[in-house]
Amino acid sequence: MDWINSIVQGVLLGGLYAMIAAGLSLIFGVMRLVNIAHGDLIILAAYLGLTVATALGLYPLVALLIIVPVMAAIGYVLQRVVLNNTLSDDILPPLLVTFGLSVIIQNALLEIYSADPQKMDAGALGTASANIGGISVGLLPLLMFATAVVVIAGLQFVFYRTALGRAFRAVSDNQDVAQLMGLNKRHVYGLAMALSLAVVAIAGIFLGMRTSFDPSIGGGRLIFGFEAVIIGGLGNLWGTLIGGVILGVAQNIGAQINPGWQVLAGHVVFLVILAFRPRGLFPRMTG
């Protein structure tokens, strides 16, 4: 029963990883930008959520109503003012700039909030659980997983059913011709980053409700996000969800064997999949 339990918990944890990964995947898909600061932006969202929730006395999930638009706005401005200038055929400049951004965010958070771990008060939801077939499932992880599914479905809808998604795909296919269609790629990229950081905001709040966080942990979340994207296959959003689930399950099974193996087990599974399926389990993107 312990094993089944850790698999179920792993699946639910995978939802969080999938949300982290979806934002990364979106940005890479649209503009070939690898956002090294993605993990730190998640922690930034968690701190913003903490501040807003504490200052206004809001429940953390209600604070999402404020944090999501704020993070989206930050994303748009960041893209238009900084990141657009780094984009060219060379993928190195955006890598370096977002790495610098990562350092800046970490240090700013350290300066403002100190290195003490913080946690958002999830209230009754944080400890509530349901007994499903003898397995105790926390309602918060369950809600987190359900949210991840909704977020992925939402992104899938935006990408394949809306004018915005058409613009994303067109710019990703061919920047010049997209520009001929009247699409200002700088604006489209701004919107993509806004959408990515809106998802980051959701991931950040859930992360902050689920575990304690401090300014330095963003990098670790970034790795999990990358691994989920790669396991699932680049450019495939549902694959990303499965990638997150595989990673979460691997980590929990590792922890079940030996508590010290949690993170290691995730990385090992990632490496094994990479070795046998270098393009991930469900690759969509070519070239």
Added chain:
Amino acid sequence: MGDFELSVARLEAHYGDFQALFGIDFNVSKGEVIAIIGSNGAGKSTLMRSISGLMTNGASQVVFQGEPIGDLRADEVAARGIALVPEGRQLFPSLSVEENLIIGGQIGRTGYWSLQRVYELFPILQERRHQPSTSLSGGQQQMVAIGRALMANPELLLLDEVSLGLAPVVIKSIYEALPRIVEGGMSAVIVEQDISKALSVSTRFYCLQEGRVSLEGKSGSQTREEISRAYFGV
């Protein structure tokens, strides 16, 4: 000068150290169909890129409807009513046939052309509308590329090498659509390597050679020898 729909004046264009255009002067009146002929590397596509804003130049080097547009980005030029059918078709592979057409119209210019009118012009596209654009034949892809440009309801349509790589019978059917396209008063510039095709559909022509206008005039007024001298430079 103000009477011309499009006027290009002393246009120079560079790719790094390489100069592709050396002071091109070129005009299009409203409703005119102009042919641009010239061999490979004469600067025809560079001229199209400069007009459409994919390459930016001095503002007054390209004037459209009396306004300098030479320094505008391609999306700003497109919003003013110039649409380019790029060389090699360049459809969006991630988009279906219909999505390719819709994205051409998302610029929001209204007019005669709509999805329905494009399907009337090229009925085969309606049958194939949900297919990936890359699954079509070359000729059908070219129809999508033309339809995509028409969806923007442009006042000036630039067609860059629409016959390249297509079978003669397909080229014929595409050019047969041209009179219907321009009958509403749209101006068109056609870049074409096939001289006789270009001259048969246009009112005037310009011949480019090594980045300069080597000959211009009314289509059909020149002898074969004059044109081939301007074309090949011998």
